[in-house]
Amino acid sequence: MKNYKIDEVSKLSGLTKRTIRYYEELGLLSPPERTDGGMRLYTQEHIDRLGQIVNARDVLGFSLQEILEFVKIREEISSQSHVYRTSVDAEEKRRQLVEVEKNVAIQLRLIDQKLEKMTQFRAEIGQIHRRICDAIENTPQN
Amino acid sequence: MKNYKIDEVSKLSGLTKRTIRYYEELGLLSPPERTDGGMRLYTQEHIDRLGQIVNARDVLGFSLQEILEFVKIREEISSQSHVYRTSVDAEEKRRQLVEVEKNVAIQLRLIDQKLEKMTQFRAEIGQIHRRICDAIENTPQN
DNA sequence: TCAAAAGCTTACGTTGACGTAAACGTTTGT
DNA sequence: ACAAACGTTTACGTCAACGTAAGCTTTTGA
Incomplete structure (x- = not known):
């Protein structure tokens, strides 16, 4: 299963890197694996999850x-x-x-x-x- | 046609007095008539309008x-x-x-x-x- | 291999949508 | 007629949801 770095996730989801990290900080997005150096490695599931969050936020107007x-x-x-x-x-x-x-x-x-x-x-x-x-x-x- | 003072409008609409004045300031609510002393006198139309605004804000999530x-x-x-x-x-x-x-x-x-x-x-x-x-x-x- | 590009954390800044307090004027019930 | 209740403006405070900058580390590609 492929994994993505944050900039790729940013482009795929339409969210900024800051926002993606912020959602993780809030507990909205599960913390991804890291490289030995500490870089986040996301999976497709993370991207799907971000899509759901954006839906709930923009379409349903949830906080x-x-x-x-x-x-x-x-x-x-x-x-x-x-x-x-x-x-x-x-x-x-x-x-x-x-x-x-x-x-x-x-x-x-x-x-x-x-x-x-x-x-x-x-x-x-x-x-x-x-x-x-x-x-x-x-x-x-x- | 009856008119209402701001506290009555507040209770009827569920909004605070501050919010009602704020919406007027933004141009969302048309400025009501005033008494000689300067107090706002709202009509039923203002109340209906506030209801629509709250709907659009809370339900549809519009800014x-x-x-x-x-x-x-x-x-x-x-x-x-x-x-x-x-x-x-x-x-x-x-x-x-x-x-x-x-x-x-x-x-x-x-x-x-x-x-x-x-x-x-x-x-x-x-x-x-x-x-x-x-x-x-x-x-x-x- | 080594510099540019990208990532990380930390921390302060910003904007929208109000809340709150002060200082003052207006209505109203008794 | 006058005090309590309610209204007004002005101005600063707050909270969510990020933006932005600094200072540092890790990847990467020529």
Whole structure:
């Protein structure tokens, strides 16, 4: 599997090197392997991850802190599925799963609220658009 | 038509008084009438406007500068409808309307793209949620 | 092999979007 | 009529999300 240096990742993701390091610092991006000299070596997964972050940031308008919540949930789930196979205490497993479920449910409600308002906004702009089109229709061409 | 003082507007809109004045300063909110003493007297339209701004800001993740672009388009439209009644050159009116329509159409496409990605995102989270719920179901209670 | 190019850390600077405090004027209830 | 409550402007403070510069180390290609 190929690996990338930071400048290549920067060009592929459209983010600056500073931003990429900053996201790692915040815990949004998992720390990549390093060369013996200390240089970061990224994989394709890192690049995909950055794409998801940019999506959440620009398209969904989430703050980096909100995105961090999602990342933590994702990590909880994978650590959870690990525990699920190895732990002996079923009751404890269940409690932790219920805890994670609560967080995800909260995020779901948040997204649904955003979706609803977004649809509403879309309707408003659509109405403005129709009014403009009507005005054009009612304006003579020459 | 009733008018509101800033504290009432603050409570109705959920924004602080500081933010309301700030939006006026930026040109996002039209300056309201004043009492002889200089106090701002808002109307229902101002409140509606603030609601739209909050929507665009929180839900769509637009910056205040981007929202200002929308506001300017809106103003173009109303100045347009003024011209529509007073101007003598119908062809010129039409050209300008078509220009505005293009901008609005672009914004509409942008919103639709956001909506699509958001729906997709919601589906992904929903799937994760179901997996967690299934896991809870399959974990013994005691 | 060795200098230029690229990377690393550390630290201070900047910009947008407000918060907060001061110092003062205006309304309003009693 | 007057004090408390609310409003106004002005100005400095703050926090997130990076930008930028310095000083140093590591890679790399001729």
